Amino acid sequence: MTGDGLDLHFLGTGGGRHVMTSQMRRTAGIRLVHDDTHVHIDPGPGALVFSNWAQLSPRKLNALIVTHCHPDHYSDAEVFVEAMTNGTHTKRGLLAATTSVLEGAEGIGPSISDYHKGLVRDLLTLERGTKFSVNDLDFTANEARHSDPNSVGLRVETPYGSIGYTSDTGYFEGVSEQYLGNRLLILCTVWPRSNPINIHLNTDDALRILEEAKPKACILTHFGVRMLRAGPEGEAAYLQEKTGIPVVAARDGMKAHISDVITLQGPRKTDEPMIIDA
Ligand SMILES: [Zn+2]
Ligand SMILES: [Zn+2]
Numbered sequence: 555m556t557g558d559g560l561d562l563h564f565l566g567t568g569g570g571r572h573v574m575t576s577q578m579r580r581t582a583g584i585r586l587v588h589d590d591t592h593v594h595i596d597p598g599p600g601a602l603v604f605s606n607w608a609q610l611s612p613r614k615l616n617a618l619i620v621t622h623c624h625p626d627h628y629s630d631a632e633v634f635v636e637a638m639t640n641g642t643h644t645k646r647g648l649l650a651a652t653t654s655v656l657e658g659a660e661g662i663g664p665s666i667s668d669y670h671k672g673l674v675r676d677l678l679t680l681e682r683g684t685k686f687s688v689n690d691l692d693f694t695a696n697e698a699r700h701s702d703p704n705s706v707g708l709r710v711e712t713p714y715g716s717i718g719y720t721s722d723t724g725y726f727e728g729v730s731e732q733y734l735g736n737r738l739l740i741l742c743t744v745w746p747r748s749n750p751i752n753i754h755l756n757t758d759d760a761l762r763i764l765e766e767a768k769p770k771a772c773i774l775t776h777f778g779v780r781m782l783r784a785g786p787e788g789e790a791a792y793l794q795e796k797t798g799i800p801v802v803a804a805r806d807g808m809k810a811h812i813s814d815v816i817t818l819q820g821p822r823k824t825d826e827p828m829i830i831d832a
Contacts, residue, residue, distance in 0.1 A: 559813030560588040560714050562740075564804040565604045569722070569744050569776030570754075574599055574626040578782055580806045581626045584719070584740070584775075585610050588712065591689040593617045594634060595708065595719065601630035602637075608807065612637035615647055617688040621680070621698070621721035622705035623654035623663040631655070635670045642673055650678040650686060650693075652704035659704050680706050696732040698723035701753045709733065714812045718769065722776070724752045725759035730766030737831075738816060739769035740804075742776035746784035747792065754778070757789045764797045771816055771831045775804040800830040 563586075568579030581598035585605065592614040594601065605612050615638040620628045631651070638647035649671065656671060656679060658664040671677055678686055681704065684695040696707035700722045708719045715737030722742055723729060733739050741763060745756035755763070764772060772793070777786050786803035794801040807821025818828045 558589075559811050560586070560712055562586055562717070562738075562810040562812070563608060563610060564773075564775060564806065564808045564810070565608060565610070566598060566600055567775045567777055567804040567806050567808075569626055569742060570778040571626070572779045573777065573782065578779065579777055580604055582630075582806075583627070586691070586710070586717075588689070588691060590614075591616050591691060593619065593688055593691065595619045596621055596627040596721070597630040597634050598626040599629045602633050604806075613640065617648040617650060619680070619693075619708065620649075620651035620655045620666070621708065621719075622652055622700060622702040623659075623665050624702060624722070625665075627721070628655055628665040631666050632670045635666070635673055639673045645673065645675050647674050648676040648678060648686070648688060649674040650680050650684075652680050652702070652706060654702050654704040659702075662702060680704075682706060696720075697726075697729070699726050699729075699753070700724065707732065709736070712812070715770075717812075718767070720755065720763070722754055725755060725762060730763045733763070733767040733769065736767060736769040737771065738810070738812065739764070739767060739772045741772060741774050743774045743781065743786075743789065744776055744778040745780050746789050749780055757793065760789075761793055761796055764793060764799055764801070769799060772799055772801045773804050773810065774801065777803075802828075802830060 566580035566582030582601040582604040583596040698705040718733035744754035790803040
């Protein structure tokens with residue numbers, strides 16, 4: 555592999571309504587940056603503020619992706635559309651989101667107005683199997699089973715290998731196949747071990763997916779209150795010990811730089827860079 559690599563900024567690592575409303579962890583989503591290409595995934599509450607704090611202005615966005623119609627994933631989407639379109643003056647950018655987000659479905663949504671949908675250059679409805687590209691990043695929407703029936707996960711083929719992002723989903727037969735071959739798999743692991751939950755992943759579900767999908771490395775994120783009380787770092791260490799796959803719990807402001815190796819950089823100046831695959 556050559557070039558300068560690709561960055562994933564974990565602007566928020568919280569999930570679920572209690573963490574979202576208390577901001578025990580931020581809920582600002584993930585910014586993917588490759589050269590001049592910026593894609594923001596799931597801009598929940600705080601996305602506008604913490605993007606700008608991180609000097610990742612939403613004006614730089616080429617694409618905005620909303621994986622389902624829950625506010626920890628969509629709340630700042632309209633503001634981001636206004637930023638991406640140069641304050642509504644330039645018809646530019648891609649907005650890719652589920653039917654629930656764009657049109658409403660089964661009593662939820664829509665969460666983005668017709669006015670905002672009309673501002674972007676490209677509007678795409680995401681359903682299982684939808685493929686689209688943003689410059690040289692090739693996305694596929696994966697099946698997710700969650701309380702929003704339209705929910706999707708994502709798989710991104712990049713010049714540095716493929717990245718998976720489950721978004722919110724319960725475990726189901728076949729979930730892992732969609733993430734086979736991933737260099738990095740991001741698991742939205744809301745609850746810790748021994749806390750069964752249908753519409754989200756807990757650490758036990760994460761273990762099954764890791765054993766089945768066998769990514770080269772894994773980052774846990776989207777933590778709920780129970781997970782934060784149990785300690786995401788301990789859950790990550792457990793998964794790493796069980797699977798032999800490097801597993802790290804994301805922190806707010808952490809950056810994963812993906813090139814010949816994957817290097818994690820914490821948000822503090824004193825944080826030492828950590829390489830999680832060679
Ligand atoms: Zn969520
Ligand atoms: Zn959700």
